[in-house]
Amino acid sequence: MPYATNNGVRIHYEVFGGGPPLFLYAGAGYEWDLWKLAGYLDRLKGFQLIINDPRGFGRSDRPRTLADYRIRNQVQDVLTVMDDLRVSSAAFWGHSDGAWVGFALADAHPSRLKALIAAGGAVGPPESTEREDLAKFVHNNGLGFLNGVFEKSLGKKLPVWYTRRRPRRDPEIFGLQMRAWVPWMKEAWNVLPGIKVPTLIITGDKEDPTGLNKKMARVIPDARCVVLRGVSS
Secondary structure: OOEEEEOOEEEEEEEEOOOOEEEEEOOOOOOOOHHHHOOHHHHOOOOEEEEEOOOOOOOOOOOOOHHHHOHHHHHHHHHHHHHHOOOOOEEEEEEOHHHHHHHHHHHHOHHHEEEEEEEOOOOOOOOOOHHHHHHHHHHHHOOOHHHHHHHHHHOOOOOHHHHOOOOOOOHHHHHHHHHHOHHHHHHHHHHHHHOOOOEEEEEEOOOOOOOHHHHHHHHOOOEEEEEEOOOOO
8 A cells, every 4th residue: 555755744545557647636525536436447548547545534644733734735745646656747637626736736836747637626716715614514514415415426326335434534624624725715816827737627517607617717828628518516
């Protein structure tokens, strides 16, 4: 079971297949095998798939301070895993919060990315309180709702190995990430125009009825937005 260590925090990762490297990064609260469950490993033959457990979840370490979950640390987690594998540059596919990691990575370290795919990662207006509101909801209600969200997206029940046979998700850590990324979110619309990495933004029309993803694609110089009809995530 491979790990890479970033400033004392161990990041668990898995590697599948061979070919051009493609880093897959899941959203907040999910672990590496989300990609397996959704069928990506079967459909992305011909790539070297690099998939991590984001810090705080799965088998990665769970530091306990707000600073530990700043987006710059998760960007460095990606680079640390790539360095551990001696991968100088890779394509990156981020889902939800994982897409934000991709945007921040493309901004800070463009030479490490060949291309960026951002799915379900719309950035709201700077005044949005959505992340703080979600942190409060999870504090009061726990993280059980995430399985329901993904079941709705997948269109079937999640298997027992995914819902039960895994390290328990920690609502406190989820809340830390929600709050820790707020400063980046407030500046994101100033960051996006500087991204030079070829970028594909994917969204569902039910997920983004106001067209934020299209707007993001317009401000990123080399970006395209694909809208999937009848899809919520």
